Amino acid sequence: MNRLAILSNLRSKAGLARQQLVASLSGLTGVEHRLCEAMDDLPALLTDMLATGPKVLAVNGGDGTLQAVLTALLGGDFDKLPVLCALPGGSTNMSAGDLGARGSLRKALAALLSLRDQTQASWPIATRPVLEVRSREGAFHAGLFFGVGTIVRGAEFWQQQLRASGRTGELAAGAALARGAWGMLRRQPPFADPTRLRLQLDDQEPMDAEVALLLVTVMRRLFLGLTPFWGEGDAALACTWIDDRPRRLLRRLPAVLRGRAGEMHAGEGYHSQRAAQVEVSLDDVWLLDGELHPGGTSLTFRPSRPLHFVDLSQVYP
Numbered sequence: 001m002n003r004l005a006i007l008s009n010l011r012s013k014a015g016l017a018r019q020q021l022v023a024s025l026s027g028l029t030g031v032e033h034r035l036c037e038a039m040d041d042l043p044a045l046l047t048d049m050l051a052t053g054p055k056v057l058a059v060n061g062g063d064g065t066l067q068a069v070l071t072a073l074l075g076g077d078f079d080k081l082p083v084l085c086a087l088p089g090g091s092t093n094m095s096a097g098d099l100g101a102r103g104s105l106r107k108a109l110a111a112l113l114s115l116r117d118q119t120q121a122s123w124p125i126a127t128r129p130v131l132e133v134r135s136r137e138g139a140f141h142a143g144l145f146f147g148v149g150t151i152v153r154g155a156e157f158w159q160q161q162l163r164a165s166g167r168t169g170e171l172a173a174g175a176a177l178a179r180g181a182w183g184m185l186r187r188q189p190p191f192a193d194p195t196r197l198r199l200q201l202d203d204q205e206p207m208d209a210e211v212a213l214l215l216v217t218v219m220r221r222l223f224l225g226l227t228p229f230w231g232e233g234d235a236a237l238a239c240t241w242i243d244d245r246p247r248r249l250l251r252r253l254p255a256v257l258r259g260r261a262g263e264m265h266a267g268e269g270y271h272s273q274r275a276a277q278v279e280v281s282l283d284d285v286w287l288l289d290g291e292l293h294p295g296g297t298s299l300t301f302r303p304s305r306p307l308h309f310v311d312l313s314q315v316y317p
Contacts, residue, residue: 001030001116005054005082007045007069008089009061010037021105022060022089030116036065042072055120056083056310058112060105062090067143067289070130074142074304083125083308085112092290095144098219100126100311111315124314129236129303131218133288136298143289145222146301148280149195149213149242152287154180156190184212185250194244197282201239201275214241216278216301230261231273236303239278243269277302 008022025033032054036045046069049057059069066086073081086096089105101108115123133141147155157179183191194210216239221227229238242256246269255263256270264270280286281298 002055002118002120003030003032003052004056004058004112004116005032005034005049005052006058006060006087006112007049008033008035009065010035011039021109025109028113031113039068042068043076046072046076046078050078050082054082056085056112056115057081058085058087060087060089063092063095063144063289064291065090066095067141067291070142071140074130074132075140081307083120083123083310085310085312087112092223094223095219095289097223098144098221099309100124100313102313103316107316108312111312112310114315115310124311126309126311127306128309129218129306131216131237131288132302132304134300134302141288142304144217144219145287145289146216146299147213147287148197148215148282148284149211150180150184150191151213151215152285152292153183153191153193155287155290155292181253195282195284197280197284199239199241200279201273202235202277206279209241210244212242212244212246214280215239216280218303226257227259228257229272229274230259230264232261233274235274235276237275237278237301238272239275240272242271246270 006025008025025031032049032052034045034049036042059066086099086101087105087108088096088101088103093101096102096108131143131146133143133146180191192212194212195214196208196210197214198206198208199214200206215228216237217229218236218238229240231238231240246252248268252263252268252270259272264272278301279298280301282295284295286293286295286299
């Protein structure tokens with residue numbers, strides 16, 4: 001039997017049904033289930049869990065929990081990692097969905113537990129990097145999605161309005177996106193406030209810009225299946241930005257969200273490229289996997305070494 005390690009974030013804002021599912025994991029044969037009470041405890045907790053040699057390390061939490069675990073793993077002294085698995089156990093689970101765990105936590109857990117009795121050679125494994133972020137001051141983060149501009153305004157709106165009302169999940173994230181887009185169209189502050197930054201992709205000349213939004217990601221799909229990137233090439237990082245006051249925003253927005261390159265024109269303010277390295281200098285607040293960080297810094301983005309994730313969507317009954 002394959003041994004599985006599952007790390008659950010006690011601070012994740014899960015509902016009662018999810019809490020009961022988490023409680024049911026204790027005592028299962030072949031499963032080591034550990035609870036994390038504080039993110040500061042993660043490095044020591046992960047060291048202890050990985051010392052027993054599990055075949056899978058599953059992260060049960062939301063986007064922020066997965067980002068914290070990836071940061072601890074890639075920023076620590078973990079040379080050899082097991083297969084990773086993202087479980088949709090948080091209030092936002094965009095990362096888990098992109099990594100193959102779309103749908104309910106119950107369904108994802110059933111698929112994960114079925115791996116105990118399957119040969120590892122039969123597991124559906126996706127090998128891909130995540131996003132490594134290093135600041136000018138030396139801070140390190142690892143995640144999947146970076147954003148500034150209207151993306152941050154939408155996240156702040158979600159935290160202040162939608163989360164307070166108990167709305168979570170992809171529909172709530174979609175509502176935040178719709179509110180941000182409406183604010184851009186109507187030129188309503190703060191949604192329409194531009195972000196001033198300096199941007200450099202690979203060895204291209206740096207450019208100073210005022211943008212409505214900018215994102216850098218290694219993801220293949222965002223929430224609700226959105227794919228707002230259309231740059232050519234096979235470099236790991238997708239970088240998309242929209243200039244402040246873009247032309248024909250209402251007409252172009254559906255094409256932007258689906259990445260339809262033929263309908264995008266740089267002259268109208270819509271840009272998307274792929275790169276192996278991206279550098280951004282900015283004063284505004286920035287977002288990584290739903291977590292907000294203060295500006296006034298320079299950030300360098302690179303893909304991490306390849307990591308192995310089990311694609312639970314290929315295991316679902």
